[in-house]
Amino acid sequence: MKIKSVNQRDFGRLENMEFSNSDIENIVDDELLINVHCCGISFADILAAEGKYQDTPPLPFTPGLEVSGVVESVGSAVKGFNIGDEVIALSKWGGFSEKVKVKESFAINKLKGMSFDIAACMTINYGTSYYALVERAKIKENDKVLILGASGGIGLSAIEISKALGCHVTAMASSKDKLSVCKDYGADELVLTKEDNLKKSLMEFKGSKFDIIYDTIGGLYTNDSLSFINWEGKLLIMGFASGDISSIPTNKILLKGCDIIGVFWGPFARGNKYFNLNSLKGVSDLFNKGLIRFSKPKMFHISDFLSAMKEIKDRKSVGKLCLYTDSFKRR
Numbered sequence: 604m605k606i607k608s609v610n611q612r613d614f615g616r617l618e619n620m621e622f623s624n625s626d627i628e629n630i631v632d633d634e635l636l637i638n639v640h641c642c643g644i645s646f647a648d649i650l651a652a653e654g655k656y657q658d659t660p661p662l663p664f665t666p667g668l669e670v671s672g673v674v675e676s677v678g679s680a681v682k683g684f685n686i687g688d689e690v691i692a693l694s695k696w697g698g699f700s701e702k703v704k705v706k707e708s709f710a711i712n713k714l715k716g717m718s719f720d721i722a723a724c725m726t727i728n729y730g731t732s733y734y735a736l737v738e739r740a741k742i743k744e745n746d747k748v749l750i751l752g753a754s755g756g757i758g759l760s761a762i763e764i765s766k767a768l769g770c771h772v773t774a775m776a777s778s779k780d781k782l783s784v785c786k787d788y789g790a791d792e793l794v795l796t797k798e799d800n801l802k803k804s805l806m807e808f809k810g811s812k813f814d815i816i817y818d819t820i821g822g823l824y825t826n827d828s829l830s831f832i833n834w835e836g837k838l839l840i841m842g843f844a845s846g847d848i849s850s851i852p853t854n855k856i857l858l859k860g861c862d863i864i865g866v867f868w869g870p871f872a873r874g875n876k877y878f879n880l881n882s883l884k885g886v887s888d889l890f891n892k893g894l895i896r897f898s899k900p901k902m903f904h905i906s907d908f909l910s911a912m913k914e915i916k917d918r919k920s921v922g923k924l925c926l927y928t929d930s931f932k933r934r
């Protein structure tokens with residue numbers, strides 16, 4: 604079947620990608636064909652398109668890890684879905700497309716009343732932050748949480764989840780505009796990044812110590828953050844938006860009696876062969892109780908994918924960015 608999708612034929616530059624015709628194979632067995640309405644854009648899409656992601660796919664490749672849409676056809680062995688169902692799915696690439704194939708075990712029904720744009724964009728960000736804070740760091744009420752890269756996609760979700768669980772949140776970001784968005788999502792304290800230096804930025808907060816540090820940036824930020832961690836605190840290694848990976852002096856870990864926790868939601872969520880719903884159930888409970896609202900993504904038509912990806916790469920984005928197809932526009 605002919606469809607249009609974003610295709611990367613050569614790793615390296617984002618400009619190597621184009622929105623063009625491609626073929627999608629017929630579905631088989633336990634697969635669903637989803638008419639994609641929206642697809643969240645992740646930092647991983649940019650890294651993968653440049654050939655720098657830890658789990659870079661082979662070429663030719665279509666980015667896109669999380670979609671919302673409507674089931675268009677079902678394989679002969681599908682038990683849980685029917686044509687016309689509104690779903691959210693983990694696509695493991697291929698989501699920047701008018702249609703995508705997924706195994707039914709990687710799809711769930713979209714919550715009633717949730718819009719397709721939010722549905723496509725809550726999965727990775729909120730799933731990751733819930734898994735990191737609740738399941739790995741065992742966050743407790745009144746914990747002091749420092750979030751680096753707080754205005755980014757996973758940063759905002761970490762603010763919302765920490766606040767929903769009764770914690771005190773300090774958000775760090777590189778502009779006043781970005782910080783005002785963090786405040787809007789509930790951050791208690793705002794720290795402006797100075798010269799990309801965590802120690803300088805936190806100077807006025809000298810003496811402050813945090814129970815949980817949520818590090819999306821990596822590099823020197825990671826090393827320096829250990830000076831601000833409480834005894835038996837937890838440093839969550841979330842990602843490397845700076846492009847640098849730190850080498851942490853192990854004596855600091857001993858002296859602080861702290862835990863350093865690596866978080867990689869994708870493999871956890873995919874389990875071995877099914878969609879692990881733990882963290883999404885937790886997030887949905889918080890949403891149903893009115894404790895979180897899910898950040899509204901900035902929308903781009905799929906043909907304008909490059910503007911959106913460049914906004915993230917150039918560090919200009921705030922919160923999550925999302926692509927939509929003509930099917931979403933027509934609703």
Ligand SMILES: NC(=O)c1ccc[n+]([C@@H]2O[C@H](COP(=O)([O-])OP(=O)(O)OC[C@H]3O[C@@H](n4cnc5c(N)ncnc54)[C@H](OP(=O)(O)O)[C@@H]3O)[C@@H](O)[C@H]2O)c1
Nearest residue numbers: 646752755756757776777819841842843844845866867868
């Ligand atoms: N562990 C997991 O399972 C998982 C899941 C999702 C995402 N991630 C990772 O988490 C990281 C953040 O993802 P995201 O979706 O939140 O991305 P994002 O929306 O682009 O946010 C990242 C933030 O990092 C900061 N940043 C960007 N480039 C930087 C640079 N060169 N130096 C210092 N700071 C920089 C920016 O904030 P300021 O300008 O305010 O500093 C930006 O808001 C990525 O590395 C991503 O791969 C990991």
